[in-house]
Amino acid sequence: MRTVLTTGPGGAGRTTLAAATALAAAAGGSRTLLVSAEPIPGLPGGTEPTAVTDRLDHVRIDSGAHFRAELTDLQERASGVLDLVGAGRLDGEELTELPGSAQLALLHTLHRAAAGDWSTAGYDTLVVDLPPLTEALALLALPEQLRRYLRRLLPAERQAARALRPVLAQLAGVPMPAQWLYEAAARKDAELAAVQALVEDSATTLRLAAEPGPAAEEALRTARTGLALYGLRADLLVANRVLPRHSPDPWFAALAAEQEKCLSHWHAEWAPGIPVHEAPHLGRDPRTADDLAALAVPAPDEREAGRAEDPWWIEGEPGESGTPAELTWCLPLPGAVKEELRLVRRGDELLLTVGPFHRIIRVASALRRCTVSGAALTDGVLRVRFTLDPGLWPRTP
Known part of the structure; x- marks a missing residue:
């Protein structure tokens, strides 16, 4: 399944881009599912896939309903523990969703599309309207991070003791509450693994929407860094609400000139690797399928899909014995700033922070x-130097 994730700075038209991309994919003959958290004018939307055209379905995410359902289910599964401590149950009507529930609801919806009950519906293309840019990149990294937390908090070796719990429960005369916790963790890990596989799939790409101007320049610079850090690939940058270039009105002409200067920079910086599509300003917000078609957003091209291989590479010079005396682990981070970079090694992991983004990478x-002997950011590439530890490398006879 071809997956297209759309995002951009807040107010730049990422939801419009998602809808236009989905309509273009369906018009090209692809059976398409559009997922959004926001209502899209002109398109019906329910919490289950609802037909828009013969080849396009749309589903809206209801984070409040998802939060209530998850917490109610958790209470049911943990009923033995709650009864043991005398805890009172919460009714669905009194539950108010907490911060972060929208992100978890989106991950749950992606699981349903990738490996859940919607995965058998025969969709060829999945188009997802993500939150604003920085939040979206952090969200795409969340499955990997949450799975790491689960492995640290509930190591697999501790689960080996589960076979003894029924015996211990009989001896103690009270139920052992840990069983449901491991079972819940296993279910969540399976869901997160499916979403992580979707994000990392070679058929998954990102589309960015931005309105040409100084504010978007900084946001896109940050986005390039985040994309590189998480190993994501963009297939299109949509410059949204582009004004006519030759207006007789001096005020509009000045705005158009500022946009044109920004667009020239984007074409030089992003293309040809990532095409820049200029979507015209319609004089109003798009409200119908015809308005979305007028933006002329290209349909996803199957040939353009493909996640780049691991962006890290290793450089090293041979020493006197033929073994490299120093190795350099390199990661391209275009747009990164030295002052916003932080790197820590802990065991077999590197804890890397670049601006608002954070990733833990296995060495x-x-x-x-080897031991880390230094690091430097030069020409948009982070180079981490490693010195061989003679006590750990085999000796050459």
């Missing part, structure tokens, strides 16, 4: 027998 196997 390559060849470098785990």
